[in-house]
Amino acid sequence: MLKLFYTPGTCSLASHIALEEAGAAYEAHRIDFSKAEQTKPEYLAINPKGRVPALVTDRGILTETPAILAYIAQSFPEARLAPLDDPFEFARLQSFLSYLCSTVHVAHAHARRAARWADDPAAHEAMKAKVPQNMAACSDLIERAMFAGPFVMGENYSIADPYLFTIASWLEADGVDPARFPKILDHRNRMAARPAVAKVLAVVQS
Numbered sequence: 735m736l737k738l739f740y741t742p743g744t745c746s747l748a749s750h751i752a753l754e755e756a757g758a759a760y761e762a763h764r765i766d767f768s769k770a771e772q773t774k775p776e777y778l779a780i781n782p783k784g785r786v787p788a789l790v791t792d793r794g795i796l797t798e799t800p801a802i803l804a805y806i807a808q809s810f811p812e813a814r815l816a817p818l819d820d821p822f823e824f825a826r827l828q829s830f831l832s833y834l835c836s837t838v839h840v841a842h843a844h845a846r847r848a849a850r851w852a853d854d855p856a857a858h859e860a861m862k863a864k865v866p867q868n869m870a871a872c873s874d875l876i877e878r879a880m881f882a883g884p885f886v887m888g889e890n891y892s893i894a895d896p897y898l899f900t901i902a903s904w905l906e907a908d909g910v911d912p913a914r915f916p917k918i919l920d921h922r923n924r925m926a927a928r929p930a931v932a933k934v935l936a937v938v939q940s
């Protein structure tokens with residue numbers, strides 16, 4: 735059975751929702767950041783990066799949200815979570831996932847994880863101060879140029895939707911008023927009403 739390692743409030747939510755939407759049989763294992771469990775040898779044996787998510791499969795362990803999401807979509811084709819038979823559309827989907835992973839998530843991480851990039855406490859404060867501006871700029875680009883509607887990629891729900899939902903749920907904490915981005919906010923509200931999302935949130939928030 736698949737095993738997802740997750741932590742509440744993190745990017746692992748996207749993979750968690752995708753597993754639920756896929757109808758996958760999986761177990762969810764919580765990693766408690768308040769106890770620094772992600773740094774303990776037991777977890778580093780699963781993911782040497784010391785991060786969530788990690789997905790244990792019968793063929794090995796996967797990390798990195800875009801890879802996990804694509805694996806879920808390809809493993810459960812009947813759930814239609816990606817345009818698997820269209821190379822161009824699949825690449826467009828990957829492009830969106832990559833943007834969230836490599837740019838938006840990294841912009842967000844500068845608030846709480848600034849020590850990754852500098853040792854100087856003044857530099858940490860400077861990076862933190864920049865987060866609202868960078869997250870708003872990323873959201874603006876998604877709102878104007880990337881979000882097709884009604885779902886991220888257009889008419890069809892895909893693995894891009896739980897990923898955007900996850901990152902959009904951080905906006906307030908990142909000092910951005912989501913009301914500035916009506917399409918993203920409307921998407922967030924519609925996502926929250928999906929049974930799979932509500933089920934995962936109930937587990938994660940318990």
Ligand SMILES: N[C@@H](CCC(=O)N[C@@H](CS)C(=O)NCC(=O)O)C(=O)O
Pocket residue numbers: 743744745746772784785786787797798799800835839847
């Ligand atoms: N590129 C990775 C990022 C994973 C990541 O940074 N996860 C954060 C939570 S959102 C984490 O585990 N942080 C723990 C730490 O930095 O100690 C992905 O997309 O899966």
